[in-house]
Amino acid sequence: MRPIYNFNAGPAVLPSEVLLQIQEELLDLQGTGLSILEISHRSKEYEKINGETQQLLKELLNIPLDYEVLFMQGGASTQFAMVPMNFLLAGSVASYVYSGTWAGKAIAEAQKIGQVAIVASSESSNFRKLPALDNMKVPPGTAYIHLTSNETIAGTQYKNFVDTGSIPLIADMSSDILSRSIDVSDFALIYAGAQKNLGPSGVTVVIARRELLQRISAPIPDIMNYRIHADSRSLYHTPPVFAVYIVNLVLKWIQANGGVRGVENRNRAKADLIYYAIDDSDGFYSGLADRDSRSLMNVTFRTSNEELEKHFLLESERNGFVGLKGHRDAGHLRASIYNGVTYEQCKALKEFMIDFQKRFG
Incomplete structure (x- = not known):
């Protein structure tokens, strides 16, 4: 067969070593006689995978002790809605950096929940360059500042971030998480769909400062409440078992490769x-x-x-x-x-x- 060079934007290529391990274990997960596709999410085998995957992320990203790691469904698009549902309270404003298509989608969802301010934008350049973060006009009463670290469509990426002081900084890192070193403590919450650098589509990683989760007081459905998922260790409802398992393998591959x-x-x-x-x-x-x-x-x-x-x-x-x-x-x-x-x-x-x-x- 001729070689195939996969440059898809997502779902994207997985390491060949990971694909081979999935193939090897698909019919018999670690001697259980069961496939990962059919084990219970309440089984000790999955609980081990769930906990181990959370720990691997914490180690690889040097995540501080006061942060939670969650595995959720619905992709970044669900996070566009969940962030304002959880943190944009009546009387406050959400400040967004408008850097491209994906930032625009996050803004549109937040506007359905409450008041939104665009504090930096590169729309005038057709998003060919990123808006500067050092002169944002942040309004009083800002509940959080949201940015998109990498815009896949225009091909732009922030190299550095900004200190937002006491205002929580929230980032969509779906397309560049684990591609470079970051200081997680700069952010109150990070979310990332897995299908670029972490694994397959079907699971979204959320890294959240525990103190931020304690602020959640809006009357929202439990399934949309970050604190409910954190308290349940991402086992509030049936998780995307197969996708989390593949994330586990990808993280081990990263660990083994520097x-x-x-x-x-x-x-x-x-x-x-x-x-x-x-x-x-x-x-x-x-x-x-x-x-x-x-x-x-x-x-x-x-x-x-x-x-x-x-x-x-x-x-x-x-x-x-x-x-x-x-x-x-x-x-x-x-x-x-x-x-x-x-x-x-x-x-x-x-x-x-x-x-x-x-x-x-």
Whole structure:
């Protein structure tokens, strides 16, 4: 079989070692004689997986002791609603950074719950660059500040964050969690859909400061209440057992391959390869994102005309490259190079891009 190079934006590539372990254990989980797909979420086997996965995350991200790790369903889209439902009380305002499509979706959900202020925006640049965080106009009575750390569609990513003082900082890190080192204590709550760097779709990780959860007083359904899930150790209702199990395997893979620091070094080297092919092309390729805002996870770019891009996609698919078509909101081309994408795959893409330029430039 020809090699397949998976650059899909999500659900995204999983490490081959993890896929092989899933295959090996699928019919018999650790000698139980049962598949992970059919064990009870109340069984000691799953309780062990649940607790171990929480502990692995705490170790890999150096999560402080006063934080909870939750496994939830519904993806980041559910979190867009849950955050304001839990924390946007009557008389307060939620402050949002408008950095792109996903931040916009979070804003739209919050506006259905209560008052929202846009404290920084890059809409005027068509989200090619990130809005600055150091001069946000935060209104009095702000319950929290929300930002999106990486915008997959435009291909932009915050390199540094801002000290928000006593105002809780909440971040959607769905597309770059565990791709680089962060200081979790900078945030009151982090949420991340798993299907980029953590595992498959179906589970969302939430990392929340315990003190923030104690503030929840809004009369909301239990299923939407973070504190209920924390008190139940993410076992309030049937969890996404299979997805959590795969997250467990991915975290062990990260741990065995240099931890978050090792992943970050590889991700920078991978991104450098593709950005080099863009920047050294004498204008044949051009990046969509401002250079200072470029993402290490989603490399967005274009060629000089639409017909050439169609031909690029056709030839890339013939050569085994999958998922290089840009999102419909931005168009053009995109290579998503999450943790499971290898250096060798990125090198192959760089070489294909250079060869394509030689033939059609």
